[in-house]
Structure formats: C-alpha cells, structure tokens
Amino acid sequence: MNAACRFLLAGLLAAASLAGPARAQSLDGPPSNPALKFSTPRPSGVYSPDKVDTRLGTLKFTDGFPDKDTAKTLLDNLDFQRAVQAYLLALPAVNQVGNRNAILSIGPVNATVPIWEEMVDARTVELTANDNTPYTWFWIDLRKGPLVLEVPPRVLGLVNDLWYRWVSDVGITGPDRGQGGKFLVLPPGYTGAVPDGYHVVRPATFSNLVIWRSFVVDGSPKPGVDAVKAATRIYPLGQEAATKAPTFVDMSGKPFNMVNPADFRYWELLNQAVQEEPSDSLDQVRLGFWASIGIEKGKPFAPDARMKAILTEAAAVGDATARAVAFHMPASEDYYYKDAYWQLPFIGGYRFQSQPGVLNLDGYIFYYFMATGVTPAMEEKMVGLGSQYAWTARDSQGDALDGGKYYRLRLPANVPVKDFWSVILYSNQTRSMIQTDQRFPSVSSQTKGLLRNADGTVDVFFGPKAPAGKEVNWVQTVPGTGWNTILRLYGPLEPWFAKTWRPGDIEPVSADYTESLIEKIDGRVARIADCRKQADARSLDLVARLRFVEGCVR
Secondary structure, three states: OOHHHHHHHHHHHHHHHHHHHHHHHHHHOOOOOHHHOOOOOOOOOOOOOOEEEEOOEEEEEEOOEEOHHHHHHHHHHHHHHHHHHHHHHOHHHHHHHHHHHHHHOOOOOOOEEEEOOOOOOOOEEOOOOOOOOOEEEEEEEOOOOOEEEEEOOOOEEEEEEOOOOEEEEEEOOOOOOOOOEEEEEOOOOOOOOOOOOOEEEOOOOOEEEEEEEOOOEOOEOHHHHHHHHHHOEEEEOOOHHHOOOOEEEEOOOOOEEOOOOOOOHHHHHHHHHHHHOOHHHOOHHHHHHHHHOOOOOOOOOOOOHHHHHHHHHHHHHHHHHHHHHHHOOOOHHHEOOOOOOOEOOOOOOOOOEEEOOEEOHHHHHHHHHHOOOOOHHHOOOOOOOOEEEEEEOEOOOOOEOEOOOOEEEEEOOOOOEEEEEEEEEEEOOOOOEOOOOOOOOEEEOOOOOOOOOOOOOEEEEEEOOOOOOOHHHEEEOOOOOEEEEEEEEEEEOHHHHHOOOOOOOEEEEOOOOOOEHHHHHHHHHHHHHHHHHHHHHOOOOHHHHHHHHHHHHO
C-alpha cells in the first residue's frame, strides 16, 4: 500500500471513530460532550412519528427507520403508483404501436397503402374516425434511409411520429397548399446531403404515421380516391426512376381493429416502442417512469410474478383513470361555452400545454385516450381551412348519453362551414363508431335528402327507433350502451370562432321525438304555479285547495 493510500485509509478510520459514537449519542439521547449538544429546536415536519395512519394502513417507524412490513408496503405502492403514471404517459405511444401493428398486418411497410374507398364505417374499430371522407392511412419506416413521399393534390393530411407528436401537415394545410408535391422524409440523425425540390420533413422517430383525407365530389368518393391512387408514391431517395405505385388495399366494409388492448399486453406494446426508437427522441421523465417498471431500451422486459401482478392491476386502473379524466373533465376552460357541455378536444392546443413548456396532463390523457391524429389544422384558427371539433358525452342536463333514451340536437341555420359539417356517434367503450343496424352512424350536410326546418335549422335525432318521416336525420342507438358524439366543421368560418353561431344542446325528448322532456317538465311546473294562483284567489281551505290544484293541473 503506497503512502497516499495509507494516508486516505487513516483519515477514513479516524472519521469513522468520531462519527460512529456521535451518531449513536444523537439517536439515544443527549451526547456526553456538552460541546456537541443539539440545542436548536426540531424543524417542524422533518421528523417522522413512530406510526402514521394512511390509506395504505398503519406505517411504523423506529426513529424514522421504516420496519420491514412498512417498507414492503411502501415499495409495492411506489411500483404501483409509478406503473399507473407510466400507463397514462404511454397512452400516445401505445395508441400508435397498436395502430401501426394493425396496419402492417395488411402488407409490407413502405409498399402497402390501406385506403377506405367507400369511407370508414362502423366495422372499422378506430378512435374517432370519420365516415364523411375517404381515408388513406399508412405507416412509413426510415430505418433504411430517407424516403420520398409523393402526395396527391386536394387532400387534407398529416405526419405524426411514433410518440404521436405532430411532424408536418400535407395537402391543403401543408406546405404544398393542396397542390400535391414531393416530401423528403429524413430519418433521425441524418447528416447527408439534402437535395432541392422537396418539402423536407425531419421526424424524431423511425416509424411515422401518414394519414390524409380526400373529398367527396358531387356525392361520390371515387374522383378523390382515383386521384390518390394515381399520384401517391413512396420510394427511397434517388430511386424515383425505379419506383412503382404502392399496393392499395381497400378496407371499406371489412372488420378491422386498430385500437390497442388495455390489459397486460399494453406494456408489451410500450416495450416495443421503447426498443425500436431512439432514446433521445423522447424526454427523460417518461423514459424514466417506464424504466422504473422494467421497460428500458436495450434490456429485456421480463417482470417477475410480483411485478407482473402490479402491472396487470395498474393497467386496469390506468384505463379506468383515463376514462374518468375523459368523461368527467372538471375545468371550465375545457368547454366551448360556460352553459353547455360541448368540450374542446385539444386542451392546451395541439401540444397539450397549460403554458409554454408545461404539459397539461388531463388534456394529454383525454386526447390520446379518445382520438387519433395530431395537427394544428384541427385546433388553430384557420378560417376556411382545416377543421374544428366539438365533443360531448352529456345531454343538456349534464347526464350521460344513454342508448336507450331519445334525444334531439338542433343546429341553427347557416352552419359556418365552407365545406361541410357532420355529427358522428361513438361508443364509450371503444371510442370508435357505435355498431348498430346503420353502417354509417352519422348525419351530415352531405347526407342525401337531409331535412331542414322552415327556419333553416336542422334537427338531428338519436334513439333506438327513428322518428316517423324523419329517418334521414336519425342516428340509431342501442339500449344498454352509452355513447358520445363529435360535431365536425370542415372549412370552419368566422362565426364559429367568434361564437356568434353555436350548436344547441342535446336535449332529452319523448319516444316519438315530438316533445322535449325538459320543455314538458318546465311547462308542467308553470301549469302547477298557475293553478296554485287560481286556488289562492278562491280562498279555499287546505283540502279543497289541494283538490282544486290537482284537477286544474289535469
């Protein structure tokens, strides 16, 4: 041992000989050396009591040191708490991986393009898809290098990365302004040459979702679909001459699920995302939560029986918590109007922030649990462009919408849209279109034969049976199920943003749709009040008064 090591060891031994007895004295009582006496009052809230009664039971300590059972209880709880938060933070990632795995089951990536030529219908289980426009929906993979994506004209679309963050718009709200064009999509860390002549896109992940909608022309989706098929191309940079059209697969009318499971398989999908994407593409807090439950890049995800039980329960609680946040959003700023239940889908904008750099956790949870696709074009004010959305799961009285009851939504005249509006119903369970006898559970301004009232207003009816003569304005519901709805405005105009035009509430009505139940109750209350006034004027005794009011009300 050299002199430096001997000197260091001697110092450590000396420090230990001094620190050991002093520490013991400070725990057992006043130190024997008055010079070391602790005379400062104990700081408030610093010292642990011997017992603490909590929702976890009674926690026991010996001078701040938890006993064995208490430590086990607390550490199990810590793993559970972290797992629930990990679940909620993973909603966008697992949403995406579930979607991608389903799409890739149709055919090879970068070569297969699913398209709903006759629009999405209720057989497709996907979060809040619409049935008004033909979807083109595919994934691209950048692991082999840059890709060129040729986008057709007159589409409305986006690119989102695997963490479900907006990367770019394509089409009408994109840099091509709806004229179509070539987009060069570069992989993470790309440092090579970037040629001119492209709209350059730099996602942070290798896997990226591309969605766009074409539009109905004169009542037919075919012209838009044909344009998409003619112009869409996906190929490696520099291989344009050898490229050919991708394989288009029409998914119209086919049973197809793109929604991720919410049980233990949720964690396996999250692990897939973490293993496949660069760690520097996401923040350390989310990655840290996932690592704390055994999901970390480059390491196997192999929970033991104890941890698997915790993760299974946490998945159930995580899903339940997301539902509670989605269906019981408390903050008034999350609603369009102070006196109605129409809710904003983007709480804190498309980045879901309560202020710059601060994540709005409730807005984040709500959107990624309920919906698909993130872009400023669905949130920011773009008069005559993009789209706007109002969501609700409650009627005018604040009660949950019930598939066994009857309702009416009245839209005032002159709905402020350049393109079209629609009302689509979704299952509270799957957050996808409700499945009934109707292929398309919606009413829109594109609905053939849509009925308008004499004053230009439009009534949309919801219930198990259709109103006589108004079937075209009716969406079927199923008793024993709950539902929610989205009012969409494509090409929204200024009155929507200024709130000078606003939709009515969804009102409970009688089974024949002829009378609002709220109006009926209000009318009966007014009738009772009038009968009481008549009884007062007659100076009747109590019994006679009651009989008079009863007969009057009838």
